[in-house]
Amino acid sequence: MEGSACPSCALGELVMKAGAGRRMRYRHIPDLEIPAEVELPTCPACEQRWLDGEAMRRLEAALEDAYRTELVRKAEQAIETLRQHIAQRELERLLGVSAGWLSKVKKGKETSAPMAALLMLLAEQPHRVESLRRLWAVRPEPPRLFELAPVRVRVQSEGSRPSLYAVEAVQVAPSAQSVPSLISSEELEGVAA
Numbered sequence: 749m750e751g752s753a754c755p756s757c758a759l760g761e762l763v764m765k766a767g768a769g770r771r772m773r774y775r776h777i778p779d780l781e782i783p784a785e786v787e788l789p790t791c792p793a794c795e796q797r798w799l800d801g802e803a804m805r806r807l808e809a810a811l812e813d814a815y816r817t818e819l820v821r822k823a824e825q826a827i828e829t830l831r832q833h834i835a836q837r838e839l840e841r842l843l844g845v846s847a848g849w850l851s852k853v854k855k856g857k858e859t860s861a862p863m864a865a866l867l868m869l870l871a872e873q874p875h876r877v878e879s880l881r882r883l884w885a886v887r888p889e890p891p892r893l894f895e896l897a898p899v900r901v902r903v904q905s906e907g908s909r910p911s912l913y914a915v916e917a918v919q920v921a922p923s924a925q926s927v928p929s930l931i932s933s934e935e936l937e938g939v940a941a
């Protein structure tokens with residue numbers, strides 16, 4: 749492959765090229781970075797990469813490693829975020845995993861894509877942990893209001909005009925009775941603007 753003319757632009761001869769910042773879809777990750785050290789036949793003129801069987805095998809192996817690393821990184825990040833909202837043991841109970849499992853993941857233990865997906869979703873909307881608690885019941889109760897409209901704000905007033913909206917605070921200040929105690933994130937953006 750190396751040394752042959754670029755089939756795309758015909759202006760360059762393919763050379764083996766490594767480098768950071770090359771991204772491509774791999775499995776369900778749309779922008780996985782190809783590890784910088786992986787050399788691929790590349791056209792110096794149009795930057796197009798052309799893979800022969802050998803380059804394909806090396807790329808596959810490198811991407812699989814990068815993918816596994818990314819899964820662990822995403823799970824670790826989500827666990828770290830969730831730590832601020834729920835005790836680790838309690839989260840393990842709600843996920844149905846053994847005690848200490850989350851610590852192992854944080855130390856780099858391999859995790860599955862579905863588990864990483866669940867952790868990411870929970871970390872993005874930590875109030876859904878409460879939904880999980882409810883949904884595990886054989887006959888779940890209907891969702892409570894704050895599960896559906898997650899952003900609860902505390903409003904501190906100066907005079908009659910609210911000056912500060914604290915997102916995800918649980919208390920509503922008594923002085924805030926004239927303003928909504930529960931507003932959607934869209935509304936909050938409107939307020940902040």
Ligand SMILES: [Zn+2]
Pocket residue numbers: 754755756757758759760791792793794795796
């Ligand atoms: Zn080219």
